[in-house]
Amino acid sequence: MSAQAIVVEAVSKSFAHDWTLKKKEVVHAISFQVARGECFGFVGPNGAGKTTTIKMLLDIIRPSAGAITLLGGRPSDPKVRARVGFLPERPYFYEHLTAEETLTLYARLSGVDDRRRVREMLALVGLDAARDVALRRFSKGMLQRIGLAQALIGDTELAILDEPMSGLDPVGRRHVREIILQQRAAGRTMFFSSHILSDVEAICDRVAMVHEGRIMLTGDVHDLVARAGKNESDVTVRGQGTLPPAMAHFSARPGDHHEGVVGNAALQAALDAAMRAGFAIVSVTPKRGSLEDEFLRGIGESLSALATKEAEAVK
Numbered sequence: 001m002s003a004q005a006i007v008v009e010a011v012s013k014s015f016a017h018d019w020t021l022k023k024k025e026v027v028h029a030i031s032f033q034v035a036r037g038e039c040f041g042f043v044g045p046n047g048a049g050k051t052t053t054i055k056m057l058l059d060i061i062r063p064s065a066g067a068i069t070l071l072g073g074r075p076s077d078p079k080v081r082a083r084v085g086f087l088p089e090r091p092y093f094y095e096h097l098t099a100e101e102t103l104t105l106y107a108r109l110s111g112v113d114d115r116r117r118v119r120e121m122l123a124l125v126g127l128d129a130a131r132d133v134a135l136r137r138f139s140k141g142m143l144q145r146i147g148l149a150q151a152l153i154g155d156t157e158l159a160i161l162d163e164p165m166s167g168l169d170p171v172g173r174r175h176v177r178e179i180i181l182q183q184r185a186a187g188r189t190m191f192f193s194s195h196i197l198s199d200v201e202a203i204c205d206r207v208a209m210v211h212e213g214r215i216m217l218t219g220d221v222h223d224l225v226a227r228a229g230k231n232e233s234d235v236t237v238r239g240q241g242t243l244p245p246a247m248a249h250f251s252a253r254p255g256d257h258h259e260g261v262v263g264n265a266a267l268q269a270a271l272d273a274a275m276r277a278g279f280a281i282v283s284v285t286p287k288r289g290s291l292e293d294e295f296l297r298g299i300g301e302s303l304s305a306l307a308t309k310e311a312e313a314v315k
């Protein structure tokens with residue numbers, strides 16, 4: 001059995017323009033691998049090519065070039081596809097069916113023991129109480145969760161989720177994060193796309209960052225965050241008198257507090273000097289980098305430059 005759940009090798013995709021039929025390449029020779037059992041984040045801004053890539057993983061569209069291996073086989077093989085759960089970017093359902101009827105339909109299509117599995121899934125996504133409610137009465141967040149339940153109901157080795165947190169409020173997002181972590185803990189490979197870097201940072205083992213159809217970075221989330229580390233700390237001290245030179249720039253706060261940022265190389269000496277001058281150390285918090293810092297560094301552009309480009313692209 002291959003140790004990789006997904007292998008993408010030099011995959012490109014071009015679309016023909018509706019009128020001119022001129023080809024435009026939107027995914028350019030991307031390669032990445034997802035190991036079995038890991039939680040993998042596929043991140044990038046709007047229009048980066050995430051959904052296009054996911055559609056190719058599922059053989060909904062075919063690559064113009066390159067090769068994809070899924071669970072050791074080909075995405076076009078029905079036996080392989082039966083082992084993959086999928087949440088589309090914009091799922092649609094029969095809206096006159098209730099939550100329970102909807103999941104029963106998907107359980108039967110997936111060939112799993114329907115009654116028990118449907119109940120389990122309703123509980124997992126917190127829709128127990130809405131079991132008899134028709135989907136036309138569901139909120140966006142509830143629809144997103146029924147979509148997630150549908151993707152997981154087949155108890156598959158691999159789940160591919162296109163923007164599972166999209167449109168959810170903070171509580172809903174946390175809920176979905178927990179479900180993804182729980183599925184990973186049960187040994188399932190979880191692959192999902194997102195443009196919310198903090199979600200990816202919180203739950204993924206590894207990420208691929210895609211921008212304008214190219215992979216800009218792949219790596220272990222902890223390594224990337226460490227690489228984006230700031231090497232400085234937020235420091236708060238309390239007391240009266242003259243602060244040592246390394247803290248001369250600190251801002252005064254109520255209750256004789258003073259706070260500011262100190263470089264980690266000078267930190268120990270600065271804290272010693274502050275204590276010698278009669279100050280108490282209230283807190284020292286190392287500043288963390290974030291995936292966002294590393295992503296922006298990787299693409300070498302500011303967010304505002306990205307927004308301008310996006311606006312130009314749709315003109």
Ligand SMILES: Nc1ncnc2c1ncn2[C@@H]1O[C@H](COP(=O)(O)OP(=O)(O)OP(=O)(O)O)[C@@H](O)[C@H]1O
Pocket residue numbers: 015016026044045046047048049050051052053089195
């Ligand atoms: N069927 C299609 N025909 C022509 N162009 C397409 C087609 N599907 C996608 N594209 C283009 O491919 C690019 C990538 O789109 P894609 O939907 O893969 O991005 P995405 O990363 O999923 O973005 P989002 O975060 O907004 O969902 C976009 O420029 C889009 O306009």
Ligand SMILES: [Mg+2]
Pocket residue numbers: 050051052089162
């Ligand atoms: Mg998309």
